[in-house]
Amino acid sequence: MISPGITAYTATCAAGRGLEDLWVALRSSRGGLAHNDFPHCTLNTPIGRVRGVEDVRLPQHLAHWDCRNNRLAWLGLQQDGFIDSVKIASERYGSERVAIILGTSTSSIGSSEDAYRERTSDAELPAAYQRPIIHTPHSLVDFVRRALDLQGPFMTVATACSSSARVFGSAERMIRSGLIDAAVVGGVDSLCLSVLYGFNALELASTEVCRPFDAARSGLNIGEAAGFALLERAAEKSPVLQGYGESSDAYHMSSPHPEGLGAKRAMQSALSRAGLAPADIDYVNLHGTATRMNDEIEGRAVDSLFERAVACSSTKGWTGHTLGAAGIVEAVISLLSLERSMIPGTLNSSRSDTALAGSLAFENIERPLRHVMSNSFGFGGNNCTLIFGKAA
Amino acid sequence: MNVYLQGVGLWGAGLYGWDASLPILRGEAPLDPQPRPVPASDLLAAAERRRAPSTVRLALCVAQDACTHAQANPSELPSVFASSHGDTEITDYLCRELALPGAAISPTKFHNSVHNAASGYWTIATGCSRPSNAISGYHESFACGLLEAASLCIADQQSSLLCAYDIAAPELMVTVCPVMASFGVALVLSPGRTAQSIAELNLSMHAPAAGEVALPEALQQLRTSNPIARALPLLVTLARRQSSAIDFTLTERQSLRVEVALWK
Numbered sequence: 001m002i003s004p005g006i007t008a009y010t011a012t013c014a015a016g017r018g019l020e021d022l023w024v025a026l027r028s029s030r031g032g033l034a035h036n037d038f039p040h041c042t043l044n045t046p047i048g049r050v051r052g053v054e055d056v057r058l059p060q061h062l063a064h065w066d067c068r069n070n071r072l073a074w075l076g077l078q079q080d081g082f083i084d085s086v087k088i089a090s091e092r093y094g095s096e097r098v099a100i101i102l103g104t105s106t107s108s109i110g111s112s113e114d115a116y117r118e119r120t121s122d123a124e125l126p127a128a129y130q131r132p133i134i135h136t137p138h139s140l141v142d143f144v145r146r147a148l149d150l151q152g153p154f155m156t157v158a159t160a161c162s163s164s165a166r167v168f169g170s171a172e173r174m175i176r177s178g179l180i181d182a183a184v185v186g187g188v189d190s191l192c193l194s195v196l197y198g199f200n201a202l203e204l205a206s207t208e209v210c211r212p213f214d215a216a217r218s219g220l221n222i223g224e225a226a227g228f229a230l231l232e233r234a235a236e237k238s239p240v241l242q243g244y245g246e247s248s249d250a251y252h253m254s255s256p257h258p259e260g261l262g263a264k265r266a267m268q269s270a271l272s273r274a275g276l277a278p279a280d281i282d283y284v285n286l287h288g289t290a291t292r293m294n295d296e297i298e299g300r301a302v303d304s305l306f307e308r309a310v311a312c313s314s315t316k317g318w319t320g321h322t323l324g325a326a327g328i329v330e331a332v333i334s335l336l337s338l339e340r341s342m343i344p345g346t347l348n349s350s351r352s353d354t355a356l357a358g359s360l361a362f363e364n365i366e367r368p369l370r371h372v373m374s375n376s377f378g379f380g381g382n383n384c385t386l387i388f389g390k391a392a
Numbered sequence: 393m394n395v396y397l398q399g400v401g402l403w404g405a406g407l408y409g410w411d412a413s414l415p416i417l418r419g420e421a422p423l424d425p426q427p428r429p430v431p432a433s434d435l436l437a438a439a440e441r442r443r444a445p446s447t448v449r450l451a452l453c454v455a456q457d458a459c460t461h462a463q464a465n466p467s468e469l470p471s472v473f474a475s476s477h478g479d480t481e482i483t484d485y486l487c488r489e490l491a492l493p494g495a496a497i498s499p500t501k502f503h504n505s506v507h508n509a510a511s512g513y514w515t516i517a518t519g520c521s522r523p524s525n526a527i528s529g530y531h532e533s534f535a536c537g538l539l540e541a542a543s544l545c546i547a548d549q550q551s552s553l554l555c556a557y558d559i560a561a562p563e564l565m566v567t568v569c570p571v572m573a574s575f576g577v578a579l580v581l582s583p584g585r586t587a588q589s590i591a592e593l594n595l596s597m598h599a600p601a602a603g604e605v606a607l608p609e610a611l612q613q614l615r616t617s618n619p620i621a622r623a624l625p626l627l628v629t630l631a632r633r634q635s636s637a638i639d640f641t642l643t644e645r646q647s648l649r650v651e652v653a654l655w656k
Binding site: 001095096105109112113115116117119122123124125129130131133135136137138141142145150151152153154155156157158159160166169170172173174176177179193194197198199200201202203246247248249250252253254261262378379380381382 | 495
């Protein structure tokens with residue numbers, strides 16, 4: 001593979017809007033999980049809600065795409081000069097040579113939920129919701145592509161919790177093929193009743209603030225987020241995508257492989273693509289959802305791969321599990337850790353009963369890092385691992 | 393980007409299986425659009441067969457067919473599953489239940505609601521640990537899927553599977569997800585030509601050009617009743633065995649051009 005430079009990146013989640021806000025949250029152990037106040041949801045579970053999404057107003061020419069998910073996307077795009085960075089790349093390469101590949105699991109299903117709830121007939125949805133684009137998985141990419149006026153190839157990746165990690169590999173392959181010179185990657189998932197009640201039905205959500213890898217962990221919390229990154233064929237002075245690995249568990253739709261074989265394969269494949277050995281990794285940002293099963297199995301997989309204990313943590317205590325946006329949010333946190341020399345701890349947790357008990361960082365650790373690995377493992381056994389490296 | 397087509401799977405709206413559909417695609421036989429139930433896949437265990445959603449049954453049928461046609465081992469192929477709207481039956485179910493007090497959701501239906509359900513069931517059924525993607529490109533999901541599958545094929549120099557499908561939408565959703573008939577198509581691609589290859593496909597991004605592959609009249613309605621039927625010009629070109637170029641309009645200024653070269 002080539003090592004595309006990551007010349008711009010940004011994330012907006014419950015813990016912070018944009019990089020500086022998020023960084024302050026990470027440094028000061030200020031988590032974003034709070035009491036569930038999501039409309040029409042009576043579940044007793046903390047959520048990672050982004051404040052102010054309801055107040056976002058889309059520009060007039062994009063009003064047709066209005067929905068909660070796209071408002072969150074728009075909010076995310078406004079941070080860290082990201083739109084300007086994309087504009088510069090479009091001008092440099094031509095907008096036909098810039099692809100857009102974003103991940104999502106919810107897309108705008110919240111709007112479909114609202115439409116069904118507000119319907120007065122069983123023959124058709126209310127007129128206000130008769131906008132086909134907001135009832136389809138591709139809603140997000142269609143909106144952002146138009147917002148950024150990109151003319152290159154586009155794609156929505158919807159592989160549950162690995163969605164916005166997989167986008168990096170798809171972009172690298174497309175750049176390497178010569179079809180494009182740059183790509184906007186990332187993802188957006190927003191709170192909606194389907195995921196809140198769905199995870200509740202699977203008995204995977206906790207009534208408490210989530211405690212990844214903790215011996216007393218009792219499940220995940222759902223969060224929402226928008227994150228983006230700009231990949232360019234060759235870029236000096238930028239961190240790089242050094243490797244990625246993708247695999248399937250081939251086991252079960254909602255339980256991970258008991259030996260974590262798929263997870264291990266994804267990590268090994270990423271190392272192989274990066275030309276690195278496990279010992280070269282300075283920090284692993286774990287998927288770490290705080291479900292009993294994920295953390296136990298991921299713990300075993302990571303422990304068996306890294307002969308020497310590697311510093312690792314899950315940052316979902318800050319953000320909640322942002323599902324289709326988890327990949328990009330944690331990629332951004334990994335990039336921040338790389339560029340600012342700090343391993344974020346595992347917020348809300350203090351003692352682990354997993355195989356990583358000896359190597360988990362519970363508190364932040366300031367340390368220069370060369371290579372950071374980030375894991376995202378999704379329903380259906382869809383696994384993706386990313387490796388980021390410092391600028392050359 | 394150059395890839396080779398090894399096999400095709402096809403099901404829906406009057407086209408049932410690649411070989412059986414050839415005369416219809418060539419305009420030599422009439423199309424009977426009467427829906428037929430998707431054949432039960434022997435890949436799924438009996439319990440899974442019962443629980444598997446319509447999208448999964450359709451996707452597995454055409455994916456398996458393409459692999460058989462290509463004489464490819466499903467457990468060795470990385471795959472791309474592409475769908476415009478995903479499982480609208482489950483979306484309809486979720487939205488109906490969530491609109492009621494209590495919001496009682498079936499956990500099985502919830503884990504089947506992910507866009508990568510077909511991808512998940514496929515890799516489980518075939519014991520395939522290779523990467524599997526699930527994507528959408530709205531009306532151009534077939535073209536986007538083809539590009540991703542070809543990109544995967546070239547980048548890692550290994551054969552790949554594309555499976556594109558959309559199911560007929562439930563009544564309440566059909567005005568916003570206008571899919572009137574279920575249809576699915578799957579392709580096995582190879583980075584290099586083999587004895588199994590039936591065509592060479594060259595993919596590039598291009599300014600949109602005038603001219604479209606003329607479809608037999610019988611197929612024109614299918615073309616508008618399911619987004620995956622945008623694959624028809626490619627299928628017709630393959631059936632007629634006439635080398636041709638097909639443009640899939642992607643953005644205001646670019647199309648995906650697929651140049652098809654046939655020699656057998």
